[in-house]
Amino acid sequence: MTGLDIFYAVLAALSGLGVFIFGMKILGDNLEAVAGNRIKQMFSVIDKSRFVGVGIGAATTAVIQSSSAVTVMLIGFVNAGLMTLPQATSVIFGANVGTTITAQIVALGFGGIKDVQLTVIFAACAGIGAFMLLFAKKDLFKKIGSIVCGLGMIFVGLQVMGDSMESFKEAPIIVNALQSVTNPVLLVVLGAIITGIIQSSSAMTGLVITMSAAGIITFPQAMYVIIGSNIGTCITGLICSIGTTTNAKRVAIVHLLFNLLGSVLFMITDIFAKYANLLMNWFDTAQMQIAMLHTMFNVATTIVLLPFIKPLVKLATLIVPEKKGKEDDNVPRLYYLNEQVLTSPPLAVANIKREILNMYNLAKQNLDLALDAITKVDVSKKEELQLTENKLNYLHKEITKYLVKVNQMDINELDNQLLGTAHHTVTDLERIGDYSENIFEYAERLKEDNLSFSEDSLEEIAKLREAIDNLFDLAYKIYDEESPELIPTLYTFEQITDDMKVLMGEKHIERLNEGVCNPETGALYISLANDVERIADHITNIANATKSFAKPKKAVKA
Numbered sequence: 001m002t003g004l005d006i007f008y009a010v011l012a013a014l015s016g017l018g019v020f021i022f023g024m025k026i027l028g029d030n031l032e033a034v035a036g037n038r039i040k041q042m043f044s045v046i047d048k049s050r051f052v053g054v055g056i057g058a059a060t061t062a063v064i065q066s067s068s069a070v071t072v073m074l075i076g077f078v079n080a081g082l083m084t085l086p087q088a089t090s091v092i093f094g095a096n097v098g099t100t101i102t103a104q105i106v107a108l109g110f111g112g113i114k115d116v117q118l119t120v121i122f123a124a125c126a127g128i129g130a131f132m133l134l135f136a137k138k139d140l141f142k143k144i145g146s147i148v149c150g151l152g153m154i155f156v157g158l159q160v161m162g163d164s165m166e167s168f169k170e171a172p173i174i175v176n177a178l179q180s181v182t183n184p185v186l187l188v189v190l191g192a193i194i195t196g197i198i199q200s201s202s203a204m205t206g207l208v209i210t211m212s213a214a215g216i217i218t219f220p221q222a223m224y225v226i227i228g229s230n231i232g233t234c235i236t237g238l239i240c241s242i243g244t245t246t247n248a249k250r251v252a253i254v255h256l257l258f259n260l261l262g263s264v265l266f267m268i269t270d271i272f273a274k275y276a277n278l279l280m281n282w283f284d285t286a287q288m289q290i291a292m293l294h295t296m297f298n299v300a301t302t303i304v305l306l307p308f309i310k311p312l313v314k315l316a317t318l319i320v321p322e323k324k325g326k327e328d329d330n331v332p333r334l335y336y337l338n339e340q341v342l343t344s345p346p347l348a349v350a351n352i353k354r355e356i357l358n359m360y361n362l363a364k365q366n367l368d369l370a371l372d373a374i375t376k377v378d379v380s381k382k383e384e385l386q387l388t389e390n391k392l393n394y395l396h397k398e399i400t401k402y403l404v405k406v407n408q409m410d411i412n413e414l415d416n417q418l419l420g421t422a423h424h425t426v427t428d429l430e431r432i433g434d435y436s437e438n439i440f441e442y443a444e445r446l447k448e449d450n451l452s453f454s455e456d457s458l459e460e461i462a463k464l465r466e467a468i469d470n471l472f473d474l475a476y477k478i479y480d481e482e483s484p485e486l487i488p489t490l491y492t493f494e495q496i497t498d499d500m501k502v503l504m505g506e507k508h509i510e511r512l513n514e515g516v517c518n519p520e521t522g523a524l525y526i527s528l529a530n531d532v533e534r535i536a537d538h539i540t541n542i543a544n545a546t547k548s549f550a551k552p553k554k555a556v557k558a
Contacts, residue, residue, distance in 0.1 A: 009164045016160030016210075021203045023126075023153025024066075024102070029410060030146040031063045050090040050309055054302065057094020067092075067099035068199065068236035069343050071255045075241050076341040076351075079248035085316070088251045089309050092258060093302045096230070100295040102202040105151075106158065106209055107291035123159055126152025139413060158206055165214035179217060184224045184270075188263065191228020201233035205294060212286040219289050220276040226294055227266055230259040244338070246323055250316040257312060262301030330387050332394030337402050345409040349418060352402060356425055357480055359395045360542070362388050363429045364472050366436040367535065371465055373443035374528060377452050385440055392433040399426050414549050421545035425479075428538040435531040442524045451521050454511065460504050464532055467496040471536055475543040482550035490543050497536040504529040 061070050074091055077083040083091075129149025136142045181187060195204045205226060212222040234256040241252035266275075279289045305312060336354040341347060369385045372378065400423065407419055446452060453461065471493040478486050508522050 012164035013161055013207075016157045016162075016164060017198075017203060017207060018157070019153050019160060020157030020206050021198070021200060023150045023155075023157055024200065024202055025150070026146055026153065027150030030143045030150060050086075050093075050306060053087055053090025054094035054097070054306070057091035057096075058098035059094075060091075061095040061098025062101045064344070066200070066202070067095040067255075068201075068233050070095040070098075071234075071237035071252065072240045072343045073341070073347055075237060075244060075248045075251045076338050076343075076347075078251050079244040079338055085247050085250055085254070085313050086309055089254050089313055090306075092251070092255050093306060093309075096258060096298040097295075097302055099201065099233075100291070100298050103205045103209075103291040103294045106154070106206055107285075107287040120159070122155040123152055125149065126156050128152065143410075154206075158210060161207060161210040162214065165210050165216055179221070181221065184267065187221055187224035188228035188231070188267070191225035192232035193228075194225075195229040195232025196235040197232075199233070199236050201229040204229040204232070205290065209287045209290050212290060219280055219286055222286070222290055223276055223279070223293055226290060227263050227297065230297065231256070231263055234259055240339070240343075246320055249320045250313070253316040253319050254312060257315060258301065258305060261305065262297060265301070265304065266297060332391045334395070334398055334402075337399070342402075342405060342409075345406060345411045346415065348402070348406045348409070349411060349415040352399065352406065352422060353418065353479075355395065355399055355402075356422060356429070357476070359392060359399070359426065359429045360476060360479070362392055362395070363432040363436070366392070366433055367439075367468070367472075370436040370439035370443070371461075373440050374446065374524075375453070375458060375461055377443060377446050379440070379444050379447050382440065382444075385437070389433050389437055392430055396426050396430040414551060418549035421548055425542050425545055428541050432535050432538050435535050438531050439528055442528055445524060446521070449520065451518075451524075453521065453525060456507065456511070457504075457525055460500065460507060461528070464497060464500040464504070464529065467493055467500060468532055468536060468539075471497065471539050475539045478543040478546055482546050484543075484546045484550050487543055487547070490540060494536050494540050497533050501529045501533040 057070060061067050064070060071092060074083065074088040078085060078088050125148045129145045129147070129152055132145025132148060133142055136145055181190070191204065195201050198204065208217070208222045208225050208229075211217045212219060217225075234252070237252035237255050241249045269275075275293070279293055283289045283292055334355060335358050336351040337348075341351050366385055366388045369381050369388070373381065373385075403419055403422055403426075407416075411419070471490065474486060474490050474493065478484065478490065505526060508525055512519070512522055
């Protein structure tokens with residue numbers, strides 16, 4: 001084998017690896033898009049049960065085809081306070097089990113069954129999926145086409161890598177050099193380093209399977225490289241945890257500890273158990289031996305470490321101690337959105353919704369402050385109102401930035417509709433904050449001029465406030481639970497605010513004519529009624545937005 005032949009073989013191996021990784025990404029992204037709502041539902045039911053967490057982690061990773069991606073999501077959730085560290089730990093355990101499905105798929109298809117070349121058959125899916133993409137009209141069928149195409153590309157990449165490895169077999173110098181590396185620790189380190197560079201244990205598994213199947217490396221060598229790849233895959237989470245909260249950093253550390261401890265236990269017990277001999281006796285082909293090793297390692301590590309979640313969390317806490325200074329809650333920030341969440345479009349959409357609901361609560365908080373101030377003529381909480389107003393302005397700007405980013409991703413139709421309305425929703429909330437600020441300014445003018453509303457006026461304001469409170473509460477429920485069927489009830493509360501505005505105007509004129517109200521106080525009174533009525537309009541807009549993205553409710557049988 002000449003130097004030029006070796007060069008071509010290296011290029012072929014790189015191209016095959018590239019196609020494999022790209023196929024994995026297409027497959028995972030589109031599976032996630034199709035199953036996006038299921039994933040959101042699964043993450044929403046995580047509770048204190050460690051077994052539920054393991055199951056959700058395994059199922060989600062089996063769909064996304066990447067334990068690193070799930071770990072990055074968990075970092076984002078813990079960073080946003082949506083999940084505790086122990087909950088995230090159980091999901092990580094499951095994610096490590098779920099990621100082994102890739103090796104099983106590869107082992108099933110690569111090499112075939114007797115005379116049936118499954119690799120070629122699966123590779124043909126790339127063409128079938130491509131034709132589906134060309135001719136499909138519906139978004140769902142296009143995504144299914146992408147899934148089929150991605151699956152096919154995985155095996156196209158494997159086939160190209162396998163052919164290049166067959167070429168390497170003709171270079172005894174290369175084969176002998178690779179097979180001379182027999183030190184288990186060195187092989188584990190090499191597996192960790194290479195996986196850390198390509199940031200995909202699945203791709204590393206595919207590469208090792210093709211090398212082992214071609215006879216370039218022995219199974220014992222492949223075994224230790226696979227163990228190392230489990231450690232190397234943690235690099236993605238460690239990188240993404242930079243700049244996050246203390247607990248979010250601990251999620252990445254837990255992922256690393258899981259694989260480090262599992263690897264150490266494996267290496268120690270391997271001295272006595274001789275896993276390579278066992279697996280070679282149990283399974284005939286190199287690809288099945290490697291796939292089963294990967295699965296058994298992660299399942300066994302999960303079983304062994306599952307009872308020790310609390311000590312593992314404590315160890316992560318010791319490695320990443322609490323920061324001395326506490327975070328200033330007065331500084332505007334995003335609570336549910338960060339770069340890590342963007343790794344999963346369906347979950348990014350869900351977190352945008354959570355951030356909007358957080359903004360909604362802040363807007364209500366400022367309205368309450370403003371109405372308290374004007375009815376009690378007490379402006380002592382001006383600083384608190386201004387801090388909240390700054391948060392509303394900040395969230396308006398930052399949520400909009402995330403909307404632009406997520407809009408560029410591949411998302412389903414309902415999520416796309418939610419994003420389309422979200423631009424208007426955050427603007428509605430920002431305007432509610434502005435009207436609340438106006439109402440507080442009216443209170444300041446009353447205070448400056450030593451004025452106050454009459455008892456009758458305060459009673460009317462109380463009725464108006466009751467209507468707007470009911471409107472706020474119901475609109476929150478409609479938006480949060482996506483229940484547009486409650487909108488007719490909402491309209492009744494909005495009508496009450498409209499009627500109260502008219503009534504307050506009429507009563508104001510009566511009091512002016514009777515000489516029991518001065519013009520300046522009356523002007524502020526009318527401005528208050530107008531502003532609250534406009535706030536009611538913005539709240540109604542937010543509720544109405546759910547008509548476009550709410551999932552159809554299943555009919556309940558009588």
